Amino acid sequence: MARTVTAWVGWVWFGAFALLTVGLFNIVAGLVAVFQDDKVLAWSGNGVVLFDVSAWGWVHLLLGIALTALxxxxxxxxxxxxxxxCVFVVLNLVAQFVSLPVTPWWSLTVIALDVVVLWALTVHGADVERAVS
Known part of the structure; x- marks a missing residue:
């Protein structure tokens, strides 16, 4: 049986590299936050939110390690x-949305990368299985 491998496989490889990038971003952001004992107040249209930067640093650090390994x-x-x-990218999306009031540009960058990774993995993932088997 002939296997058809399409050029879309490149998108999944791109997704893998982007996931490595997102994971490394999270590791760096997590390490920076873990070593800060600050609490941050973030104002939004609906009220004030108090963030414990160190606690969220651990979340980002652990997610970053998992995303890099994946x-x-x-x-x-x-x-x-x-x-x-896909599961961990969705968890990272949630974490980035929660961090949005504190680090808006950083979070938006990672959210954009997460969306591209999800698209590549869900739309063209089966092509990779055919390519490597």
Whole structure:
């Protein structure tokens, strides 16, 4: 049986590299925040939010480690890596939305990368399985 591999495989490899980038961004942001004992007040149209920067630093650090490992695992073409990466990317999207009032530009950049990664993994993931098997 002939296997058809399309050029869309490149999008999944791009998604893997973008996931590595997102993971490294989270590791850097997490480490910076972990070593700060600050609390941050963020104002929005509906009120004031108090963030414990150090606690959120741990969330970003752990997510960053998981996302980096999953980015590497995606290069194997394994289906489990794609499915797990999608779950962790959604968790990272939630974490970035929560961090939006504190670090808006950083969070928006990571959110944009997360959306591209999700698109690549969900739309073209099956092409990678055919390419590596």
């Amino acid at each position: 980015g590497l695992a995606l290069f194997t073409g394994a289906a489990w890596a794609r499915y797990t990466a």
